[in-house]
Each structure stands twice: as C-alpha cells, then as structure tokens.
Amino acid sequence: MTIAIYPGTFDPFTNGHLDIVQRALRLFDKVIVTVARNSSKNPMFSEKERLKLIQESVKGMKNVDVELFDGLLVDYAREKKATAIVRGLRAISDFEYELQMALMNRKLNNAFETVFLMPNEKYTYLNSNIVREIARLGGNVSEFVPSVVNNALRQKLKK
Numbered sequence: 001m002t003i004a005i006y007p008g009t010f011d012p013f014t015n016g017h018l019d020i021v022q023r024a025l026r027l028f029d030k031v032i033v034t035v036a037r038n039s040s041k042n043p044m045f046s047e048k049e050r051l052k053l054i055q056e057s058v059k060g061m062k063n064v065d066v067e068l069f070d071g072l073l074v075d076y077a078r079e080k081k082a083t084a085i086v087r088g089l090r091a092i093s094d095f096e097y098e099l100q101m102a103l104m105n106r107k108l109n110n111a112f113e114t115v116f117l118m119p120n121e122k123y124t125y126l127n128s129n130i131v132r133e134i135a136r137l138g139g140n141v142s143e144f145v146p147s148v149v150n151n152a153l154r155q156k157l158k159k
C-alpha cells in the first residue's frame, strides 16, 4: 500500500487543494492530508476548524485521511509509513520555496520523495490568502472553495 502525505496550512482549504488531493489519489493508495498547526501564521481558522472543513470537503472520497500534525514532517511521514510528500506547484513563484523544503526534507530523511503536482490551470492563481482577502472584502468566493468552506467563511466574517 502506497501512502502519501499532503501537508499544508489549509487556511482555508480551497478547490486547488482538493484538485491536488484528487490527483494524488491516482498515484497513491492513500493520501493523508495533514494540517499544520502553524501558530506562526496566525490563521483565520483554528486547527480544529481547518481539520473539520477538510474532512467535510473530502467526505465521500475514499482513501483520504485528514489529521492534525505538529513537529517535523519527516518524522510524521515515517510514523505514518508514507513514502512521499505531495505538494502543489502553481507557478514559478512557488518553486524556490518548495525546492528548498524538498531538499531539506530529503537531507533530514532520505527515505521520502517529494512529489509535485500541478493543479488544473484554473486553480493556478488561487491561494488561501487571496480567498480570505476577497471574502473579507465581501466578494464571492463560492467558485474557489468547497461549499462548506464558503459557508464557514461567511459565518466567520459575520462575527
């Protein structure tokens, strides 16, 4: 059984993230979406909210687990018996950071490969940051995020 982990902050989970999960499922028997606690980023949604929104977004999809994680990714991957770390690559601008992370993770543990997947072109300009910004300004983000996320954004911004 081949297992991949797909780590990220997912603040919030978008259709771009979902697209990557679907692509990863074509290559691996199981994909574990791992939600980084990432307190340094001061997220809009708490880790529990992010976890729940992803679980709801992938409901009905087989072979996807969603978990919270803290600590070193390579330790987590070993614990989960994963052989690959999946990351999405949208544009050249993602590349430098992603290359650095991939090489550093390899240095820390040579047992894993980082696999980069390109989303459908329509998601290449999409990121969680922009989604949060548009929603904050009262724009409609329903075509960019799963409906549970859209509802959660509205709820959050009402407060």
Ligand code: ADP
Pocket: 007, 008, 009, 010, 011, 014, 015, 016, 017, 020, 086, 087, 088, 089, 090, 094, 118, 119, 123, 124, 125, 126, 127, 128
């Ligand atoms: P980070 O892990 O840097 O906090 P995110 O949680 O936003 O970033 O994203 C997690 C992973 O998903 C990263 O590999 C990122 O490049 C990828 N990703 C984010 N948005 C998209 C998108 N629209 N299409 C494809 N991949 C994406």
